[in-house]
Amino acid sequence: MLRYYLKLGMLSIRANPALSALMVAAIGIGIGACMTIMTIQHVMSGNPIPGKSDSLYYVQIDSWDPNNEYNGPNELPEQLTYLDATGIDAAAGDEFRVVWSYKSSRILQPGDGADLPFEVRTRATSFRFFSMFALPFRYGASWDAAADRNREQVVVLSSALNERLFGGGNPVGESVTMNGDVYRVVGVLEPWLPVPKFYDVTNNPYEEPEEAYLPVTVAVAAEHDSAGNTNCWKPFPGGYEAFLNSECIWFQMWAELPTAADKSRFEQLLAAYVEEQKTLGRFPREMHNELSDVMEWMQDNEVVDDDVSVLLGLAFLFLVVCLLNTIGLLLAKVMRRTKDISLRRALGASKQTLFAQYVVEAGLIGIGGGVLGIALTWLGLRGIENLFAGYDFVERLVTMDWVMVLLAVGLAVVSALAAALYPTWRAANVTPASQLRIQ
C-alpha cells in the first residue's frame, strides 16, 4: 500500500500546487533557519579527535595570585608557566606521555628569493605532539626525543606552507630560514584542520592550526616570543630569562592517560609537584589541580558560545511557528477534501488506512520541505560567511556535512508528520455520510 499512498500523495500535491507549495515553503523556511544555526553549533561542538578525546587530559594547576582570583571563584588559570611546564614534564619523565607547547610566529625568508619574506604562525612543542594528537604526515615524520634534548633546528611544515615553499613536493632534508635561523625540514603534514582547535583554545579556538612546528627547546633557547595569550600576576624584571622564570602563564599542557589508574597516578604526581613548589615559596593559593578531557575542556572554555544556544532556541521557536502555519494549511487542505475522504471511507478505507495515507502525504511534503530547507541552510551559511568575510575561521564553521543534510531531511519529515497529526486525525474522523449525497 505504501506505493499506492505515495502515488496518492503525489497526486494530491499536484492537485493543490499552491497549497502544497506554501506548506513546503513553511517547513523549508523553518528548517533552513534551524539548520543554519544547528550546522554552526554542530561544527563548533564536534569532537575534534574522536578516537582519543577520552584519554587526553588538559592540565591545570593554580599558580595564581593569592589576593585575586584568576577569572572568578574556583576558576583556574588556563595555562602554565614555563617553570611549571618544564617541572611537570620532568616529573612525568618517561612514565607519562606529556606535551607542552605555545604559539609563536616567525618571519620566513623563502630561499629562491622569488617571494618576499612573510610571517608564519609556529607552534613550539615537543616530539610527542604529533603522535599524541594523531597528526597525519604526507612526507617524513616527527622529530625525535633526541632532537628535543639536543635542540636540533628542525621543523615540520603544514601542507599549505609546503605548497607555498616547495610546490607540494617532498622537502624532507631541505632547509627553511626563519628570522635568520636555518631549520631542516623533517616532515610535512597532510591538510589538518581540527575544529575546534582543541589543543589550544586559549586563543581563537576556530583559527587554523599553525603552519610550522618547532622543538620547544629550540624556540625557548632562541627566545621566540609567545604569540598567544600571556597573563602575569607578579611583576618580574625585564629580559627573556626573567620571563621564563616568572609567574606568567603561556603554555598549554596535555597528558595522555588511557586508564583511570593512569589518571589517578598523574593526579598524585601533580599534587606532589605542587606541594614541592609550595615548600619553595610558590603556589600561595590553596591547592587546586584539574585534569579535563577534550570535551570537558571544550565545554569549560565555552567553545560553543552561549549566544549560539540562544540563537538555536530562537530558531526552533521559529520552526514551531512555521509548523503551526503548516498545521493550518494542512487543515485547510483536509477540509477541502472531505468529500474524497468520505468516498474512500464508503469504499472501504478504515480510519487507520486514511491516517496512513495522509501521513505518507505529509511525509512527502516534509521531504520537499527538507530539500528546500537544505537549500536555504546553504544560503544562510553563505550569508553568514559573507557577513563575517574578514574572519578566516568562519569559513570552517559554515560547512554542511552529510550528517547535517540527513538531519535536515529527517527533522523536516518529523516536523511535517508532527504538523500532520491533528489534520490527519480530523481527516480520518470525517463523517462520510454527510459528504456523499449532495454535489
Add this chain to the structure above:
Amino acid sequence: MLKMTKVSKIYRTDTVETHALREFSLEVQEGEFVSVTGPSGSGKTTFLNIAGLLEELTSGTYELDGRDISALSDRERSKVRNEKIGFIFQSFNLIPELNIFDNVDVPLRYRGFAAPDRRKRIENSLEMVGLASRMEHYPAQLSGGQQQRVAIARALAGEPRFLLADEPTGNLDTEMATNVLDLLDEINGNGTTIIMVTHELTLADRAKRNIFVRDGRVSDGPPEFRLAAAGGQG
C-alpha cells in the same frame, strides 16, 4: 440477509434532537431489488447510510448476513463495507484526479487484491458497463451517464452482495436514467441484492419490492404509492 429491528437514529445538537429513524424495521432477502421512497426528510437516506455502515444507529439492532454489526470496530465495519457493500451515489462521486481505471481500482486496493487480480476485475466490470475502451479517460471527459456507469463498475468490481443506490438517476436525463436502471436490473438478475433510494415513484416501480418511509418509519404510503407498489410486486 439484511435485517433491521426497531432501529432508531437521533441526531443531537445542544438544543435540538432530530429523530431521523424511529423504530425502523425492515428485512431484505438475498437477491431482492427493493426501492425505498418517501418525502424529503422522511429518513430514507439515513436508512441507506446505516445500511451501508456509514453511520451508526442510536438504538435497535442491525444484522447483516446474520451478524450483528452494531458492535463492530471501525476496522471491521470498513472491511464489511468493502467486501459486502457497493455504493452508487446520485452525484457519481468519482475522484477527478484519477482516471477511470484507477477510480474503479480504489475499493480493490483497500481489499488487498494482488495487481493482476485487480486488473482483471477492473476490466471485467468496465466491460460489463460498456466502458472498457475508456479506462484511460478521466471523469471530466465522460458524460453523466457514463460517469454513473463507471461508479456502478466501481461498486461491482469487488463483487459485493449488496448494492446500495442513492438516487442513482437523479442527475441523469430520461434516456441515461433508463440505461442505468436497465443495468441495475441486469445486475440484480445476476444475484446481487439492490436497495435503491429514490423519490420518484416511476423509478421505484422498477424494483421488485417497494418500501415507503415517512417520519422515520416504514409506512403504507399514499394511494399512488400503494398502486405502484402493487404493480411492482405483480
